[in-house]
Amino acid sequence: MGKYDYTKINLIAHRFLLNSCSPQYPINIYSEISKIKNIQLITYEEWDNFLGRKIGRLASSYSPDAFTYNHPQLGFILAYNNKTSPYHRQRIQRIRFSLAHELGHILLGHFDKQGGSLIKNGSPKDPFMEKEADLFAAETLAPRSLINPYRGQNEIAKYFDISTSAARISLYYKRNYSSNSFNEDKNLFNHFKYIERNFFLHTPPRNLIRNNDFDPSLTYEFLGVIFHFCKSCHHIDIVENRNYKFCTLCGSNNLLLVSKDNYFEFHEAEEQTAFIDQEENGDMHYTKLKLDADGRLEEKCPRCENEDLRGSYCNICGAGIINKCSGNHIGSLWRPACIGHLLGADRFCPQCGATSTFLEEGLLEEYTKTKKNNLEKKTPKLA
Ligand SMILES: [Zn+2]
Numbered sequence: 001m002g003k004y005d006y007t008k009i010n011l012i013a014h015r016f017l018l019n020s021c022s023p024q025y026p027i028n029i030y031s032e033i034s035k036i037k038n039i040q041l042i043t044y045e046e047w048d049n050f051l052g053r054k055i056g057r058l059a060s061s062y063s064p065d066a067f068t069y070n071h072p073q074l075g076f077i078l079a080y081n082n083k084t085s086p087y088h089r090q091r092i093q094r095i096r097f098s099l100a101h102e103l104g105h106i107l108l109g110h111f112d113k114q115g116g117s118l119i120k121n122g123s124p125k126d127p128f129m130e131k132e133a134d135l136f137a138a139e140t141l142a143p144r145s146l147i148n149p150y151r152g153q154n155e156i157a158k159y160f161d162i163s164t165s166a167a168r169i170s171l172y173y174k175r176n177y178s179s180n181s182f183n184e185d186k187n188l189f190n191h192f193k194y195i196e197r198n199f200f201l202h203t204p205p206r207n208l209i210r211n212n213d214f215d216p217s218l219t220y221e222f223l224g225v226i227f228h229f230c231k232s233c234h235h236i237d238i239v240e241n242r243n244y245k246f247c248t249l250c251g252s253n254n255l256l257l258v259s260k261d262n263y264f265e266f267h268e269a270e271e272q273t274a275f276i277d278q279e280e281n282g283d284m285h286y287t288k289l290k291l292d293a294d295g296r297l298e299e300k301c302p303r304c305e306n307e308d309l310r311g312s313y314c315n316i317c318g319a320g321i322i323n324k325c326s327g328n329h330i331g332s333l334w335r336p337a338c339i340g341h342l343l344g345a346d347r348f349c350p351q352c353g354a355t356s357t358f359l360e361e362g363l364l365e366e367y368t369k370t371k372k373n374n375l376e377k378k379t380p381k382l383a
């Protein structure tokens with residue numbers, strides 16, 4: 001055993017995980033820290049707006065990544081930088097590590113030890129405490145008992161959503177310090193058992209799962225794209241000069257506008273749900289009909305297979321072949337329909353949440369039906 005008290009660091013990390021975390025990895029470190037009463041998580045921008053002026057220093061002058069301030073009235077303020085562009089995957093992993101590292105300073109009692117009210121990330125003042133906080137972060141984000149030592153650092157990095165250099169530390173730690181000697185480690189292993197099984201047996205890392213509706217490049221890099229995430233059905237709509245108030249797939253108005261300013265919070269709080277949804281329901285192939293520049297169906301009529309489509313209606317079966325807002329609000333009163341045409345995958349009008357004419361006419365399937373069919377297709381495979 002070196003000069004670091006690994007046992008103590010592990011105990012504190014495991015206690016934190018057992019108390020607060022749902023058995024799921026990658027751990028959502030942002031939401032887990034948010035649950036702790038005397039810690040306030042804020043961005044550098046928020047620090048500069050609210051406290052920077054009072055205290056007289058801008059956040060970025062303390063540290064490029066994160067720092068913790070022990071405020072006499074407000075408790076621990078953990079400030080992190082979420083504004084460095086572009087939002088590469090590594091950047092997000094770095095924020096995750098910084099948050100866990102800062103949490104380590106707080107839970108390991110470094111504030112009592114050092115006596116001051118501010119701890120900066122990477123401060124050369126006390127390299128010992130910095131290393132302790134790093135070990136805490138490594139054990140929290142990728143606990144040794146959940147790591148298969150025969151897997152490579154890249155796979156571990158992807159699985160736990162940490163950088164490859166952090167994965168290297170975790171692997172080193174795993175190989176050199178057996179986890180059998182700690183009772184708490186066994187509890188942790190049981191706590192995360194189902195994840196452990198998945199990791200060995202093995203479902204692909206969530207970031208590698210591909211999906212029609214989900215551009216995988218979005219999950220790796222964030223290059224100024226703005227999109228809407230539907231908290232109800234987990235669908236993503238890229239904003240293309242449209243005013244989105246409602247989800248075009250399920251009609252819910254529970255939308256989150258994601259831009260570079262809140263991409264990290266989205267990544268930590270919501271992005272995983274989209275992938276978990278996919279894992280549970282299989283690849284979702286929501287029908288998207290091909291339209292021409294006027295919004296008219298460009299393929300054959302899905303209802304009667306008529307290929308000669310002109311005007312506004314199919315001349316064989318009478319289906320409306322331009323997707324529009326119907327004005328029909330499910331479970332509510334009809335209101336005048338919006339003007340203009342909708343896109344080929346729209347089940348609902350993004351402006352008012354009414355059904356689309358394609359959904360009403362049965363040219364597009366309800367998304368819950370697609371989900372159900374997917375599940376039925378998937379079930380025999382499990383037997
Ligand atoms: Zn530090």
Ligand SMILES: [Zn+2]
Pocket residue numbers: 230231232233234235247248249250251252
């Ligand atoms: Zn939705």
Ligand SMILES: [Zn+2]
Pocket residue numbers: 301302303304305306314315316317318319
């Ligand atoms: Zn037809």
Ligand SMILES: [Zn+2]
Pocket residue numbers: 325326327337338349350351352353354
């Ligand atoms: Zn409408």
